[in-house]
Amino acid sequence: MKNSLCKIWAVVASVVSLTTAANCTREGLLAAANSYIDAQTSGKPSSLQLIATNFTYQQNNKISDISKGLLSTPYKIDLSRSTADTVECASYTMWISSTGSKPFVVGTQIRHANNDTSTITMIDTIAATTGDLFFDAKKTLGYIKAEDWSPINSTASRPSRDLLKKVGDGYLDMWTDPKAADSIPWGTQCERVEGSQYTNPCGKALPHGGSAKPNGNRRYVIDEESGSVDVLCEFSSLGAWPDSHEIRVIDGKVKYVHTITVMKT
Template structure:
């Protein structure tokens, strides 16, 4: 019986997702701060954790940090970052209203042995879906994405399941989505919320759309999950859907969709 118990515990440990030993919140926060400073300066040189073998994409196309958006200095109005200690990854949202290069950017970074080995960036600008950085900034500043107390935090599985249900309903309207009430969706610069207790995100969802190639960054302390995906099938548009989950229900949704 003792042997069976030991084997059972070992199997559970192998199956369960575990935080990477050298991946701490302070490491991820430091790298994210470096990334934001680098984008402000227009030079990737300040990202100390950047691997020499970095895999970098911009709007789902292979690129380099030397010639991509990181090479352009941006005046950033607002940032929001989340940290995934299990996958050792981060997500950062940047809002830029400066008329020189208005944009809303989402970046996922993934780490191996303390270094950023993969960086995927989505850059939305004029011509992209519902693009309006001034409106995006206005609404983003009204929301509460602060730390959730320990006793009220959802598990990683619950957070991802809520996001997947939302994304799955685009294809299958029988899917049960854990809608929160209120729930507010910031889609480009368009906002579904009106500041009332009955605000809903269950509006304007199209039919028969595949949202595939999902890449997750989950932060249980903030109740968040960001999902990079292809909107409309394997060769669809580059897209980010970020969710705030509270008590198993969807509270906020932020979307970026590259059209140009």
């Protein structure tokens, strides 16, 4: 009887262990994002826990060698911020380096296979620098440092995943769909930072269609706790440019919009 009970508890423990291992946690995602920032600061991608097989590094929508990419050069990071998507087991990190001979504003999505945040399956980076759309890292830094990205602690106040995705898609659809801009719940004090170009309120001077080319190749990180969605894409409406659009929704209204757009690859 004792041996039978021991076997039963061993099976239960095994099931619990497997269930726990299958959970993609916010803490795990943010820890991996922090390790990415540490690797970028040191310029040592070898410090990252990359999956042994089928790892992918993509920079400005092109699959690249991580040892020859942005991560192989150390940068002094003036500001960084990360969000987490436990459904897709992915994170989004924005960082700014405003000093030195080559400043950068970067948006990176990190993805994990099988809900296992202990290893990284993909690093997907959009990296803008001097000469890119409205680029001025010091101005961008000033605008974004002034923003409030406190967590939305009340579950009832958080935007739904569905709303966040609709807002992200609606924004990118404005160039092809004349009705898209009016479908977005703009806040009265919404701030839009496109490169270093600042607009307040966000709902001013928006496109209402006109392009025949949709902005495609969309990859999402949706974080209800921070009320944000980031979409990496190809901004084909203007020129097949690598692009990141991050949007934050507070109390059901768009509060912040950030764009990182690379005009050359």
